[in-house]
Amino acid sequence: MKSTPPKRMNLGVDADMITKSIAAAQEVARETNVPTSVYPQNKQVIEQAPAPVAATAVPVAVIPAPLPASDKKGRGARPAPVRRCSVDLPLYVIHEIHQLAFSRGVTKKRVVLEAFQAGGLKVKDIDITESGEVLNGGADA
Amino acid sequence: MSHHDTAKFISFASPKGGVGKSTSCLAIAGALLSAGEKVHIIDFDQTETIWRWYSTSPTAQAIPNLTVEKGPIDNLGNFIQELYATATDYVLLDLAGALTDLTLMIAAFATLTITPAKVSEPDIIEANKMAQKLHAVAARLGKPINHLILLNEVPGIISKDEVDLIKQIDDSNLRRFQTLIYRRSAYSKSFSRGTLPHMAEAPDRKALKEIDALMNEVRIILEPEQQKAAA
Ligand SMILES: Nc1ncnc2c1ncn2[C@@H]1O[C@H](COP(=O)(O)OP(=O)(O)O)[C@@H](O)[C@H]1O
Ligand SMILES: [Mg+2]
Numbered sequence: 612m613k614s615t616p617p618k619r620m621n622l623g624v625d626a627d628m629i630t631k632s633i634a635a636a637q638e639v640a641r642e643t644n645v646p647t648s649v650y651p652q653n654k655q656v657i658e659q660a661p662a663p664v665a666a667t668a669v670p671v672a673v674i675p676a677p678l679p680a681s682d683k684k685g686r687g688a689r690p691a692p693v694r695r696c697s698v699d700l701p702l703y704v705i706h707e708i709h710q711l712a713f714s715r716g717v718t719k720k721r722v723v724l725e726a727f728q729a730g731g732l733k734v735k736d737i738d739i740t741e742s743g744e745v746l747n748g749g750a751d752a
Numbered sequence: 753m754s755h756h757d758t759a760k761f762i763s764f765a766s767p768k769g770g771v772g773k774s775t776s777c778l779a780i781a782g783a784l785l786s787a788g789e790k791v792h793i794i795d796f797d798q799t800e801t802i803w804r805w806y807s808t809s810p811t812a813q814a815i816p817n818l819t820v821e822k823g824p825i826d827n828l829g830n831f832i833q834e835l836y837a838t839a840t841d842y843v844l845l846d847l848a849g850a851l852t853d854l855t856l857m858i859a860a861f862a863t864l865t866i867t868p869a870k871v872s873e874p875d876i877i878e879a880n881k882m883a884q885k886l887h888a889v890a891a892r893l894g895k896p897i898n899h900l901i902l903l904n905e906v907p908g909i910i911s912k913d914e915v916d917l918i919k920q921i922d923d924s925n926l927r928r929f930q931t932l933i934y935r936r937s938a939y940s941k942s943f944s945r946g947t948l949p950h951m952a953e954a955p956d957r958k959a960l961k962e963i964d965a966l967m968n969e970v971r972i973i974l975e976p977e978q979q980k981a982a983a
Contacts, residue, residue, distance in 0.1 A: 635893040
């Protein structure tokens, strides 16, 4: 569908820029596994099945993502209970933990637990994955 | 007659819900309206927070120069083209708390995208994810995307950890507004009462002051484009 080019277009951004912006966003979404938003046509549908997807390979997220209906929490491994523990570390190490957590987009807890694990301490994977990263589906590379 | 040659599009986006997108959207709407601007809000969130705020409140509907509509379900590309062609003054786009292709598309085209976040690690991590995706889109596009974090619901007393976290943000390549939005009942009240902080019967001076400070920052970000457009 072509809409007539409005007069405002030659000021500021050109019409082409809009098309390019949308295309760039879609490309990045596709390449980095950002889910497609699918709005269910009516709300009753939400609890049943995700809306049908157009022919793309992009993962689909219904917004808001439907909660897994009464998932039996008792099954399988669960993260261990936690407790706050403070230790005195060299300031530069604290800084490095901060920076690493920040650049990776994960919690400090995760950075620390992974380092413990790599250093030979027994740390279960489930306690690491429960450490607050990738809250929205784990799609990130 | 509009004040500007091109409309300004400000989107409110975050991978997380409950961080204050709709709240800051309404606060900014109130500030713009009281400065005599026309404001059009588009609610893209399926939870319809702002749409409900508007459609169930005669007070909200009576606010001059404010219009509210629900965003489209599909054909976003066409919608944006059309919007860009016809919009005037300020268009505020309130998005769902999710990081999807729609979020990226809106942010890629918006003049400014605001990601509210509490001064807490998980919120900042999520805001960081958003920023990184937008960096990727901007790189692809060959044009910078204005994306700033808005620290919201800041408690009256900030702990040392919170100060550290703010420092960390400032050390990183994340951009944030210098203005902090504090936790105030003025924000939650305006929601439930179908009004806006700037238009409340008994406005909270401190809230208005911080919103105005935020608006000054917003204007500075939007201005360069305005000058380019005028040239
Ligand atoms: N600065 C603030 N002070 C007090 N309450 C706030 C503030 N910001 C947000 N809230 C409250 O937090 C809740 C979530 O805010 P909302 O704007 O709906 O988040 P989002 O749109 O990101 O999901 C609402 O109940 C709102 O009233
Ligand atoms: Mg909202």
